Each structure stands twice: as structure tokens, then as C-alpha cells.
Amino acid sequence: MRATAARGAGDHGRGAERDLERAVGRILMTATYVGVGLIAAGAILMVLEGVSPLDPAPSLSPADAAAALVALRPEGPLAVGLVVLIASPTLRVVSSLVGYLEARERRMALVSLAILAVIAASVVLATGQAA
Amino acid sequence: MTVGLAMIAGGFAAGVFGSLLGLGGGILIVPLVTLGFGLPLREAVGVSLVSVIATSGASAGVYLGRHVANLRLGMSLELFTATGALAGALVAFAVPDRVLAGLFAALLLYVALSMIRTLRSGTAADPNATMPAPGDRSPERLRPDDPPAEWSSRPAVSTVADRLSGPGYRVRNLPLGIAGSLFAGVISALLGIGGGIVKVPVMHLGMGVPMRVATATSNLMIGITATSSAIIYFLRGGIDAYVAGPTVLGVFVGATVGSRSAHRVDARLLRVLFVAVLLYTAWQMIGRALA
Numbered sequence: 001m002r003a004t005a006a007r008g009a010g011d012h013g014r015g016a017e018r019d020l021e022r023a024v025g026r027i028l029m030t031a032t033y034v035g036v037g038l039i040a041a042g043a044i045l046m047v048l049e050g051v052s053p054l055d056p057a058p059s060l061s062p063a064d065a066a067a068a069l070v071a072l073r074p075e076g077p078l079a080v081g082l083v084v085l086i087a088s089p090t091l092r093v094v095s096s097l098v099g100y101l102e103a104r105e106r107r108m109a110l111v112s113l114a115i116l117a118v119i120a121a122s123v124v125l126a127t128g129q130a131a
Numbered sequence: 132m133t134v135g136l137a138m139i140a141g142g143f144a145a146g147v148f149g150s151l152l153g154l155g156g157g158i159l160i161v162p163l164v165t166l167g168f169g170l171p172l173r174e175a176v177g178v179s180l181v182s183v184i185a186t187s188g189a190s191a192g193v194y195l196g197r198h199v200a201n202l203r204l205g206m207s208l209e210l211f212t213a214t215g216a217l218a219g220a221l222v223a224f225a226v227p228d229r230v231l232a233g234l235f236a237a238l239l240l241y242v243a244l245s246m247i248r249t250l251r252s253g254t255a256a257d258p259n260a261t262m263p264a265p266g267d268r269s270p271e272r273l274r275p276d277d278p279p280a281e282w283s284s285r286p287a288v289s290t291v292a293d294r295l296s297g298p299g300y301r302v303r304n305l306p307l308g309i310a311g312s313l314f315a316g317v318i319s320a321l322l323g324i325g326g327g328i329v330k331v332p333v334m335h336l337g338m339g340v341p342m343r344v345a346t347a348t349s350n351l352m353i354g355i356t357a358t359s360s361a362i363i364y365f366l367r368g369g370i371d372a373y374v375a376g377p378t379v380l381g382v383f384v385g386a387t388v389g390s391r392s393a394h395r396v397d398a399r400l401l402r403v404l405f406v407a408v409l410l411y412t413a414w415q416m417i418g419r420a421l422a
Binding site for chain 2: 029031085087093118121122123
């Protein structure tokens with residue numbers, strides 16, 4: 001009886017884990033496809049407008065990138081697509097964090113937070129050095 | 132326009148080739164961008180990192196949906212690959228281009244020699260170990276040569292390694308996994324590769340993780356590993372959007388096509404051809420390092 005109950009609890013835990021894996025996988029794939037889709041649009045605009053990859057790409061602020069995206073200039077979708085693509089694994093970690101917090105898995109929630117701290121350190125160090 | 136199309140085609144070829152051989156495209160993108168289009172090596176590494184994020188994102192999503200990748204183990208180890216990658220990216224901006232070219236040549240020679248050994252022993256890797264095609268819903272099973280199952284469900288009281296284990300296998304030697312992950316992160320950031328050539332053997336041979344799970348989990352980890360260094364390359368202007376756009380598009384489409392046609396290709400012939408490409412590219416990189 002106790003063994004059956006333990007197995008039942010284990011099955012339930014494994015089921016919840018599989019749900020989390022499925023949800024996290026779906027979020028990761030969606031973000032990747034959105035990023036690649038934007039980059040594909042940018043690459044097509046490059047070809048249509050005769051922009052060579054060997055021309056230096058303009059450095060854009062977030063506002064410039066949004067304006068270029070709306071104006072359908074190649075650098076707009078390319079810049080936004082690159083940001084979405086680079087952010088997609090981080091989105092996967094954030095969604096895992098939410099899932100682990102909901103499941104009260106403190107240890108894995110802490111691991112997720114530590115990974116996000118490393119990503120934040122990358123941003124801080126990069127912007128600090130660039131400045 | 133011609134250069135843009137050539138870059139898409141080159142990225143496509145790198146994606147197909149890398150996917151068919153289970154190496155990812157990273158090892159081919161850097162030589163393509165540097166030797167093929169004459170761009171600086173550091174810029175090529177940044178572009179390669181974004182390309183591997185794209186291909187690993189699509190395939191890791193499929194692996195997670197099929198429950199082949201071990202999310203707990205992957206997240207625990209990617210904390211260390213990300214830390215290694217952060218350190219590697221900071222070092223990459225301080226290291227001369229020639230040193231990076233020398234390191235890349237050493238990597239190419241290592242992979243070429245590993246492939247020659249595989250060809251001689253006649254144990255060519257299963258081409259199905261490559262990236263799954265996005266949207267592919269075929270079921271996954273553990274391979275017959277995977278380590279025997281030691282247990283099939285988690286005990287009530289468990290160690291950290293137990294908690295990271297999966298159905299049918301038990302994780303061991305966590306310190307080795309941590310050290311291997313740190314090293315994989317550093318070389319990923321320095322050379323623009325996913326780091327699977329380190330992580331997969333460490334997980335499979337050193338930690339007792341079945342080959343398919345190790346491949347899928349390594350693929351999952353590539354995203355965060357490459358992200359922590361790609362952020363530094365991107366924010367410091369090391370990723371040119373006009374170079375990255377066509378290359379990433381080509382690699383992504385190529386990797387998808389390659390993974391769908393893996394079963395129709397003579398893997399041995401492909402490996403012989405790939406060894407020749409690797410040795411030629413290594414020679415070119417050595418020339419660049421000594422120039």
C-alpha cells in the first residue's frame with residue numbers, strides 16, 4: 001500500500017516534470033522561430049536592397065532598431081531578431097524558474113536564479129567595458 | 132547582393148554538413164567567415180555563437196518535448212558552462228587574433244584526428260544522433276549500447292546526483308561534470324562552438340548518462356552557454372548584423388535540411404570528406420596564426 005502510494009507520488013512528480021519540459025521546450029522553440037524569422041526578413045531585405053554583408057552595419061539604439069523595423073530597413077529586423085535569438089535561452093531559464101517555484105522545487109529554482117545572475121553579470125560587464 | 136547570397140549558401144552548407152555529422156555548425160562557420168569572406172576571427176566567433184543559439188534552440192525544443200534532454204542535469208551544468216563562457220568571452224577580447232587562430236587550428240586537428248580514429252575502428256557515430264528536425268514528432272528511445280539501467284525511479288531520500296538522474300540511469304561523478312562544463316564554456320566563448328565535443332564525452336563516459344540523453348542535454352545547454360558570451364560580443368559591437376543575418380539564416384535552414392536527410396547519406400564517405408576539409412582548414416588557420 002505504502003509502496004503503491006510512493007510510486008503514485010513519484011509518477012505524479014515525473015508527470016509534472018514532463019509537463020514542465022514540454023512547456024519550456026515550446027517556449028524555447030517559439031522564441032527561436034520568432035528570432036530566426038526576423039533575421040530571415042532582414043536577410044531578404046538586404047538582398048532586395050542590394051546591401052552587402054561586407055558593408056559595416058550601423059550601430060543602433062533600441063529606439064533606432066524599432067524605427068528601422070517599422071520602416072522595413074534591413075538593419076531593423078536583423079537587430080531585433082538577434083536580440084530575440086540571444087534572449088531565447090534566457091527566456092527558457094525564466095520559464096523554468098517559474099515552473100520550479102510553482103512546484104516548490106527550491107533547489108532547482110536557486111539554480112535557475114544563479115544562471116540568470118551569470119547572464120546579468122555578462123550584461124553588466126559588457127556594458128561597463130563598452131562604456 | 133552576390134556576397135549576401137554566397138554567405139547564405141555558405142551558412143547552408145555549414146549547417147547541412149555540421150548537422151549530418153552531429154557537430155553543429157560552429158566548427159565550420161568560423162572558417163567560413165574568416166577564410167571565406169576575410170573578416171576578423173573575433174567577429175566570426177560572435178556570428179558563430181548566434182548561429183549555434185539558433186540551431187540548438189530549435190533542436191533543444193524538440194528534445195525537451197520528447198523528454199530526451201535532462202532539464203535538471205542540463206540546468207545544473209549550464210550554470211558552470213555559462214560561467215566559463217563569461218570568463219572566456221572576456222579573455223577573447225584581450226587575446227590577439229593570431230592566438231585565437233592557433234587555438235582554432237588545434238581544435239580542428241583534434242576533431243579531425245578523432246574522426247580518423249572513428250573511421251579506423253569502424254564505429255561511426257549514429258547519424259540519428261544529429262539535431263532532430265523541428266516539428267519531428269517521432270518517438271525517442273535509449274540506444275542498446277547505453278549504460279545499463281541501475282534504477283528506474285527516484286528513491287524517497289536522495290543525493291544531489293540522484294536528483295539529477297533520469298529514468299533508467301543514475302548520474303555519477305558530478306565534480307568531473309562541473310570541471311568539464313567550465314572548460315566547455317571557455318572554449319565555446321573563445322572559438323564560437325557549442326562545446327558538445329567536450330560535454331557529450333564527459334556526460335556519457337564520465338557521468339554515466341546515456342549517449343542520446345547526453346547529446347540532447349548538451350544541445351540544451353548550448354543556448355545559455357553561447358548566450359552568456361554572445362551578450363558580451365553583441366554589446367561590445369563584436370557581432371555585425373549584416374554578416375550575422377545571412378549566415379544565421381543559411382545555417383538554420385541547412386541544419387534543418389541536414390537533420391531530415393541524415394538517414395539517406397553515406398556517413399563514412401561524409402566523414403572522409405569532412406576530415407579532408409578539417410585538415411585543409413587547420414592548415415589555413417595555422418598559416419593565419421603564423422602570419
